[in-house]
């Protein structure tokens with residue numbers, strides 16, 4: 001990548017854009033709501049069950065001016081979800097400022113592993129054991145969404161819930177490939193521990209992006 005472009009990416013005024021699509025938020029608190037998704041490339045958290053591994057290598061995704069990202073988004077929706085990859089790999093201040101100036105509601109899907117940048121109307125924190133969230137993200141999170149791949153993830157979920165702000169809504173979401181095994185355990189767990197709610201990847205059942 002040319003140095004000029006690299007500098008713009010580092011500043012957050014260009015971002016490696018993997019894909020953008022208008023769909024229904026499938027997961028968590030806003031499931032069922034129409035939203036425009038912006039998927040930014042780049043992630044080195046390394047979840048072995050990640051369902052978008054193609055996003056990891058930022059070099060495979062074209063550096064794109066945030067003006068053009070915002071211009072596209074404005075055609076579709078007032079509700080924007082920034083995801084990835086790990087969006088907090090990059091400085092989210094310029095993108096979120098520009099989306100806000102267009103009056104958009106901006107949500108983020110994040111592992112919280114890097115510095116919290118950007119201004120957000122909704123923060124979905126999905127913490128990962130390999131790279132834990134920063135203190136700031138625990139404070140800012142509106143929902144905590146822990147992925148359940150095995151039984152130890154229930155322990156991890158409680159450990160994360162102990163660190164989160166008191167208004168945060170708590171979700172357990174089955175890892176997709178383990179859903180048949182994990183869903184019954186999650187159902188029992190939520191009935192025993194009703195401070196938690198179930199989140200499913202409903203878009204996968206609906207066969208939409």
Ligand SMILES: C[S@@+](CC[C@H](N)C(=O)[O-])C[C@H]1O[C@@H](n2cnc3c(N)ncnc32)[C@H](O)[C@@H]1O
Nearest residue numbers: 049050051084085086109110111126174175176
């Ligand atoms: C692909 S990640 C991108 C955003 C950010 N890197 C993160 O992990 O939160 C979007 C959401 O999908 C979840 N996810 C990824 N792979 C999954 C899988 N195989 N089963 C269930 N949820 C998954 C993540 O935990 C996260 O909540």
Ligand SMILES: Nc1nc2[nH]cc(C(=O)O)c2c(=O)[nH]1
Nearest residue numbers: 024025026027083109203209
């Ligand atoms: N429909 C739909 N809802 C989603 N919620 C979080 C997603 C993500 O990959 O961040 C996602 C996604 O990829 N599609």
Ligand code: SF4
Nearest residue numbers: 043045046047050085
């Ligand atoms: S942090 Fe998110 S994008 Fe990165 S590997 Fe894990 S699930 Fe995938």
Ligand SMILES: [Mg+2]
Nearest residue numbers: 051052083209
């Ligand atoms: Mg997804």
